Amino acid sequence: MMAVTTFITGCDKKENSSAETALFGTWVRVGDAAGRQPADTLRFLKKNGKNLLAFYSAGSPGPNWPSEAETEYKFDHEKLSFKDYSGTSPDFYNVESFEWMTKDKQFSVKLYQILLYMSADYRVTYQKIE
DSSP: OHHHHHHHHHHHHHHHHHHHHTTOEEEEETTOOSSOOTTSEEEEEEETTEEEEEEEOTTOSSTTOOSEEEEEEEEETTEEEEEOTTSSOSSEEEETTOEEEETTTEEEEETHHHHOOTTOOSEEEEEEOO
16 A cells, blocks of 8 residues: 555656656747837846746836746646746736647747736747747
8 A cells, every 4th residue: 555655656756747848948929020029038047046938028018027927837737837037926827828838849929918018819839849
């Protein structure tokens, strides 16, 4: 009985670990116009023991919001969430529209759920480059 419990626990940790690292790397938005655009590149990385999401966010709707966002994220059970990068709340924001197009290689989201722009209510696709 003890061996079965250890085996199941070990598998669960391995599954969570691979889910946690599934997004690590650099992701670029497919079909973008020339020039730098907000959230044209997403970087998922580990820094100081935390999973971080970093991206260019100039023009974000709010005074004193950063032009370069870097915020903690979670990726669990195929669900992406990140902390409010404006600094107004310690809570995680759920990216309900996250959907794998090709698992671990390409995903799509509604852009407003990354940038928090109400007017960006359309889907964009990101492709992993590293």
